[in-house]
Amino acid sequence: MSDTPDAAPAKKKGKMKKILVAVIGVGVLVGGGVGAGLYAAGSGMIGGGAHAGPAEDPNKPKLVPKAEQKHAGEGGEGEGGGDHGGGEGEEAAEGEAKGAPTPAGSGGEKYASNYYAMERDFTSNLQDSAHIVQVGVAVSTPYDDKVITNLKTNDIAVRSAILMALGDTTEDQVFSSEGKKQLQKRLVASINQVLKEKEGFGGIGNVYFTNFVVQ
Template identity: 65%
Template sequence: MSDKPEDAPKKKGGMKKILIMVIALIVLVGGGVGAGVYAASSGLIGGGHAAAPEEHGPKLIPKSEQKRPAAGGEGGEGHGGGEAASSGGKHTPSGGDGDKYASNYYAMDPQFTSNLQDSVHVIQVGIAVSTPYDDTVIENLKTNDIAVRSAVLLTLGDTPEEQVFSSAGKLQMQQRIAKAINATLEQKEGFGGISNVYFTNFVVQ
């Protein structure tokens, strides 16, 4: 009978140890989860703010957010005298984006003058571009104006004479110029963004 009173304290002591271990385990697990959540939210580990660099790149502008130029308003924005304005475009080469996104237009100034390939004729063209993205693309275009103009002149110089006398040929020229501009912007800025090129003036002499 003397054994029973001694067993009771041992059992109580064992239960206390088990309870302390369980509590310690819960605290450790809870602390680990909390630290993980904090690290993830602060960007210390995967996820978090992984998309942050994209926030600083060009963004597509829905038509509902497009800027409308004031009626009769003129006036360039410096940097070569070109004018940037947003308006609803009818077509973008991505096929259908024109229905969802605004077209941001920019007229390049001054005009371009170049010889044609294997021809005595000279071409003088005014060029405007459009993009469905925000002003980042236009700013990139202005920043790299010299490199872009050089690419356009090289493209014009590679144009055969017969191409400038037909509508189909002029459309091909527009596509080639857009491709040349995008290639230059991608090289300089890592992003093109030009969807269309338009002729605002077209003279062959």
Template identity: 65%
Template sequence: MSDKKDDKEAAPAKKKGGMMKLIIIIVGGLVIVGGGVGAGVYAATSGMLGGGKHGAEAENGYKLVPKSEQKRISAAAGEGGEGHGSGGGGEAPPPGQGGDQYASNYYTMDKEFTSNLQDSVHFIQVGIAISTPYDDTVITNLKTNEIAVRSAILMTLSDTTEDQVFTNQGKQILQKRLVKSINDTLKQKEGFGGIGNVYFTNFVVQ
């Protein structure tokens, strides 16, 4: 009789243990799935999956312009005419390998810059054009703060040595210094830089 009673008591215990294992397996599966979804959302919002700041919307609402939307010269419009992508008369180039991911939005500063070189009897005169991968908001910021930007450029030029203006390597270093000084000025004034590169449209040392 006692053996039969023990068997009856063991049966519910086994059922209860099996249920606990099943619950643990289900909960564990939900945790794994939830963690995977959370990781995917984090990766997308942080830019790891092509979203975040490197997607259509960039930092502080400044928009990166896709290469397909780059402004292009229209042959039909003649000099000064602009087309946008394949519309507006300008034809988009055939797809190829490499190249920049985003368009280059250019702005040429009206007046040239003239400055003495550091510890030198020579002076430098340069024309400057600026490019940004962002939309026209950055160019608007540049125009709005052009006086402050011109001052920053002149100070950078006056802090340049002869060694940096007589070699291509030195000129490339000067380009990077100018990019930094312009971006620093725009960050101070507008909270965002956005300048990608500086180009010399004229470069004279006398």
């Protein structure tokens, strides 16, 4: 008998092995692609993932760029003629001045300064002294109006903190420029402490004296 018929099954087995290997290879590729996609999504490579930062609080004060600084005189103050006419030359110069941009130098602070003057002066005894000090206080912040609003809302607590800081001040501090600068820093810290306790955010950058009298 011939051995020829036995060769056909052997060839079929070889083809089946090739098909199985090909199917397994496709399965591995598909599984690997799904796994890589899930890893990329979970790691933030796709769609932000787990590394996306928390949403920003819309109520938190925002820093104001210097370009958005509020300038004195904006809003039309100084407009109108009056009865002091001085000829066409003066009128032309006045028209040019109204249209001129606000002067701006190079350098300076990166953020705008939002100022607010507290309504009433502060009067306090000095520490271990017969003298009293009376000061007017204004503040500035590089943030938007939310900081000033917080300050107004907590006016009583802020005023109390300022008076306590003044009561801890000595004669040496109020009679020297350096001492007054140190007092300014202490007042900034006192005001911000109150705002942080009440509102969770300070934001006051500087304190200025609009009036300073020692008696």
